[in-house]
Amino acid sequence: MAYQAGGQRPAPRPVPETSDVQAYLGDYTGLLEAVSFPSLVVDHCWDVVLTNSAFRSLFGGVGPHPTAMPGDNFLRFVLFHPDAPTVLGEHEASWCLPMLAHFARTVESHGPDHGLQAIRRDIAQDPIMEAAYRHGLPHWIRSVGESAVEQDGAVRPLLHPDPRWGATECRIVVETSRTLEEVGCTRLTFVLRDARRTPSRDRRTRRTASHLRVVPVAD
Secondary structure, eight states: OOOOOOSOOOOOOOOOOOHHHHHHHHHHHHHHHTOSSOEEEEETTOBEEEEOHHHHHHTTTOOOOSSOOTTTBHHHHHHHOTTGGGTBSSIIIIIIHHHHHHHHHHHHHHOSOHHHHHHHHHHHHSHHHHHIIIIIHHHHHHHHOGGGGOOTTOEEEEEOSSTTTOEEEEEEEEEOOHHHHHTTEEEEEEEEEOOOOOOOTTTTOOOOOSSOTTSOOOO
């Protein structure tokens, strides 16, 4: 699944720069740093507004990418970065498809939006991703149910670079305070779990498959 985003990612939409909001986000940064689990704040396009040191440590080993770094836009990282499977276990089924489904639902609910449409164009420019979006995704949602699209409460495998965690799981906890909601942002925390999982075969490999397993291969 060697995906590649087309073109340059547009600049993230800035959070309103009122003094109250900036002061709130400054204090919220301190709150994130007090959390031992990886945590980030994103807007509706998954542009990253804030991260904590645990998040940066989790993804610190990924290579450079012009449009899909985890600290810039987390959705783009999941969909387009070739190193994503080295951190996100069972990448296709547990991360790529659920977040692609979440993106599709967000596009439907927001209508015309520059940031969302830019991601949609990049998906369309990759034949593999476009086939997954148009054909594989509806089939997958029918198979697993609409609940799989939900982010909050989902348990997903992780491949943590810290050997004390290694191949483990995290529960995604989604929280939106009143102020974050007013500026269109959401906080996600990856609560690490001692799962004693079998290490994924993808742990130290890049994506090399030529198709998504959810999309049938043409004869």
